[in-house]
Amino acid sequence: MAKWDNMLSMLWMLRGGRKLTAAQIADQLEISVRTVYRYIDALGASGVPVVAESGHDGGIRILDGFKETPLFFNALELKALLDAYKFAQGAGYPYASELESALKKVESGLEEDQRHELSGRTGGLDVIAPARPPSVVASLRDLEQAAEAGRTVRIAYRKANAEQIDEREIDPYGLAYDRGEWYAVAYCRRSLETRTFRVDRIEKLEPTEARFEKPVRFSASDYFRDQSEQARDADGPLTLIRIEGDPDALNALCGHWHLRHYLTERTDRDARFQLDAPTMIKHLPTYLMTFGTRIRIKEPLALKRSVRELALRIAAHYDEGPD
Known part of the structure; x- marks a missing residue:
């Protein structure tokens, strides 16, 4: 066990007023008595009032009144x-x-x-951040505070590819980071529905005097999952879908906004999903065709046949002769 792990273990052993001898500590930690005394010196230097008392009733203990435990990390x-x-x-x-x-x-x-x-251990990993408007951080803070306080906010929101800014009042329930973007899940007082708003598209945000109560045990991640469930075409038994492919193709497949909620198992070679048959047949063939030969459907047979039929229809469409 590493030095700092041993010191933390020793600290936990001595908490609660326990008194142990150096030999007892050394035996439990499988270290030498000399090392135990070195740890006592190190703990003392870190602000822990640990003392070693000699004599018949002596031992090592932490002085009464010690409340704060220093942090030791490996x-x-x-x-x-x-x-x-x-x-x-x-x-x-x-x-x-x-x-x-x-x-x-x-x-x-x-x-x-x-x-x-x-x-020596922290220079090998970097995270390349996407470019974001500086206002995003401020908006995230304001939205989180509004959600905590139950205060309605007024936002100026620009939808994708929209020329005009849309103003509305929302009750922010929570925030979610999904596919590299921040989203606010909020009740829109104009549409009278719970919706998602991309935070980087909020150009202005200000609190109002209105108040709201957030649904009990609300979870933004659960909301996203529920929205995906609502996109299904049928309830009932789920079908196992197994797809092989190269790592990049599988990464894209498993990261799909809808399919990722139905992923049950993933390896370097394949991915497995469970989805109802009507939704599978209606939506997956067209999407899976975009991967070309980079993936191969292993099961179910019905999905393989649907993709094959779609490919044949496309081939026939372009094989009708010259224009």
């Missing part, structure tokens, strides 16, 4: 935290600056050998 845990910050920053996470500040506090409490090891 190198991979620290790397994971810093890499998570890179992803958050790349996604446009609205509290990335606060996250960076928190990480600096963690780093400031590290020992020199931890900082040195960490610097």
Whole structure:
């Protein structure tokens, strides 16, 4: 076990007023008694009031009143935290600056050998962030605060390819990061429906005096999944769909806004979905044709036949002779 893992284990062993001898700690952690005393010195330097008392009733303990437990991370845990910050920053996470500040506090409490090891492990991963309007971060913060406070906001929203800005009042229920974009799931007071709004298309946002109550246990991710379920053509038994293909094609297939909700298993060679037969036959053949020979449908037979028939109709369409 690494040094910092051992120190954390030792700290947990001593919490709650327990008193242990150096030999007992050494035996449980499978280290030497000499190492135990080195850890005592290191914990003391980190602000933990740990003492070693000699004599018949002596032992190692933490002084009463100690409330705060210092954080000890191994190198991979620290790397994971810093890499998570890179992803958050790349996604446009609205509290990335606060996250960076928190990480600096963690780093400031590290020992020199931890900082040195960490610097050697964090240079191999970068997140290339898409270009976003600077207003997105501010809008995300305002929307989240409005959702928490139950306050209606007025937005100026520009739909895709629309020339005019559309103003409306919405009750923001929550935010979701999906396919590289931020979305607000909100109740639109004009259409009287719950809808999604891409945050980067909100050109202006201001609070109103109106209030609302968010649905109990609302989840933006559940809303997206429910919308996908509503796109199905039938309830009832689900059909297993198994498709082989190259990794890039499978990545695109599994990332499809609708199909990804029905993905049950994915390997480097194939992907498996479960979808009702009517929806499968109605929507999948045309979409799967766009992958050409980069994928192969293994099952069900009905889907293979539908794609084959579609391909034959397309071939016949272009085989009617010269124009």
